[in-house]
Amino acid sequence: MIIDYEVLKFIWWVLVGVLLIGFAVTDGMDMGVGALLPFLGKTDDERRVIINTIGPHWDGNQVWLITAGGAIFAAWPLVYATAFSGFYFAMLLALFALFFRPVGFDYRSKIADPRWRSAWDWGLFIGGVVPALVFGVAFGNLLLGVPFHLDDMLRSFYTGSFFGLFHPFALLAGVLSVAMLTMHGAVWLQIRAAEPIASRAKAAARIFALISMAVFALAGIWLIIGIDGFKVVSMPALDATPNPLTKEVVADSWAWLANYGTHPWTLLFPVLGFAGLWATMKLAAADRPGWGLVSGSLAITGIIVTAGVSLFPFILPSRTDPNSSLIVWDAVSSHLTLTVMFWAAVIFIPLILAYTTWTYTKMWRRVTVEEIREQEHLAY
């Protein structure tokens, strides 16, 4: 089946969103667990309980991130090229923080020395907090516009600095990212870890849900009153051969709100963000963390899609040379590549969801200190 090029371009915007949301909901949860690890686990046994709740799953979950990266490479090569090279040190910072996780999970409990174990616990903490922060800051920078331009050979030049990424609004987006993922991780621990960790997790879930709501609201207000968006003034047809140098883009104070005006139903996404956070707070308090995990996932979805809808059709707007901005219609791969990749996604994503679900079902239980002691040499 041949799908129209312009439809495929849109589908790939949705699919990249699906992969990013898949990452946030699964591996983001593991990052939240990592962020909470040194604080909710007071003893070594308790920390092992926390680690083993995600022990069998974190690696599979991390592939959402890897696949999202691969999909951006394949579907939006120029976005992948410009963002990764432009945010050079930020990306490396996230990468080096991610290093702590595979080795942290596998090596931590192989040696009994308390200093060794404590060092890896903090490594897992860094591996949770830093990438979550960097990815949030990156999203914040998309909304602010990124200082880059393209030359006529389509080589991208980034003209900002590493510290320039940490605009207060971008930092706020980073805090939102860390807070919502920590909330999500806390709800998971409330379900899967034994007492007294579960009670501590319950308190953390409520606190971080509240923080997330406050930060999401603040960021929203800031976006409305203080941040200029960008809008496309003229461009070739939507199904044209992609060339990011053929359109005209200008900065505009209300541009990031335009989509909510033309398609009011999209306001459901920020509403979903708030409602999901609020529901998670209440469900955690009412000892219904199972539903809290669902509402937390919906909140994360709502928040990510809110950023996406605000930006649409922009993926990577340029602040210094708006015409170089990369948008859904002109920063994409060829019709054939998008088609091949579409079918690969259609076939494999349901399969992935199926066997992932099977593994969660098989390993579903409350992890206890007794179980860890019994499996001292097998468990993480």
Added chain:
Amino acid sequence: MLDSTMIELSRWQFAMTAMYHFLFVPLTLGLAWILVIMESVYVMTGREIYRDMTKFWGKLFGINFALGVTTGLTMEFQFGTNWAYYSHYVGDVFGAPLAIEGLMAFFLESTFIGLFFLGWERLSKRQHLTVTFLMALASNLSALWILVANGWMQNPVGAEFSYETMRMEMTNFMDVVLNPVAQVKFVHTVAAGYVTASMFVLGISSWYMLKGRDLAFAKRSFSVAIGFGLAGILSVILLGDESGYEVGDVQKVKLAAIEAEWHSEPAPAGFTIIGFPSNEDEETHGAVKIPWLLGLIATRSLDTQVKGLKDLMVDHEIRIRSGMIAYEYLQRLRGNQDTPENRAVFEDHKDDLGYGLLLKRYIDDPSQATEEQIRMAVKDSIPEVAPLFWSFRVMVAAGFWMLALMLLGFYFNAKRVIQEKRWLLRLFLWSIPVPWIAAETGWFVAEFGRQPWAIGEVLPTSIAASSLAPSDLIISLSAFILFYTVLLIIEMYLMFKFGRQGPSSLHTGRYHHEEAATASRSTTAGGPAPALAPQKRQD
């Protein structure tokens, strides 16, 4: 023009992180199947020792796998961070196999690896074996897609340059997948992984035999690995990737460089066993040749000529001049002179655009290049010969060394006298690093031999890098070196620690160190402690 120091450092960073990554990959590729074999025997016979084998070698597998995942993350980030123009220029083709690798293989492998380690108590025997099998299958599928991507860098089929989008675009997905270079490399690489894992198990098992401990465990492990390893080394050597040299000019250059074949000899050409190649003088000093051999190996015929580097460079000069015209007309087409006439000229010279881009190292507009610059670009069009010549010979020597070991090991193991051949066991132990040497030199030949191209005849490495400053690279490269060194020390420490403990590290109470510990306890306490030991843990 990009800063040449920055490009050099980017190349160093990529080479170091990629070669470091490949310290861990081959062991994963092979050990996963060895685990499948061991666990299958356990499920079929129900003998506990095979489960212990699966668990113990699985422990070492895990220590290795953790770093494989860690360093693999770098590979995905690095195309974007350091090779941004490459990512733009070929992402349409190169990105697809990487993304499919994630969807088809890496998800499967990573989802089940957690259950392999932590699911022993919660899965039935058959379910656990299925998990192990899927993990092994997925790791090998992963290699397939990565090598489809890498094969395309060597021999870019199924794609075409588009002047409108200023990049390579896919024209036929199946051509990309069925690329002969990719297929040959896949077989060669996974088989090398099987050999690596076998040498690893054989070497460590030999050490247990030499120490006279856990003999039943060591002998069974040895038997599984020797059969698997012999099959692996035969595949690596017989299906070695020389057949890939028939396709693509880049592969021809690589072949000539490996053999330090400067002049085209009348067929069949002689094989240089040893010599000192010099790019400066364009010849090999002190060469010792075996007549006919190269022609036979490389072309599998008596009358097909192996083209020498000097003749290839003559061809390259023609293509560079044609590429200058391609570049000139590309500028016209991308300016506002997109006329049918200009398009026709561009189409005629399009295949040589990459050669024109070789000049970008010396001048911003290749169509204005001087004769001197063209001469330099022609010199650049072949890789440095000496490192390739030597690496290839090291790889081949390592391969034949392992073949000899495997044959001897297989023979004495079949005669059930392997334990008495202490000299051979010692050779196995000390040969543990050999497969890694072969794998690393092999990749060096493949990738250094591709130079000056990032994508064969399409995109020169010298313009593929990101627009970064040398200082960016100095900082990131130092951070990688520091981080990776620390990680390697930790990994080796754990490998040695658990390797030395052997199956005793499973704490089943059935193996050497625990028996020794219980025995000494029982003599001091005087009680019947040894009888209790096996009941301690029956997991």
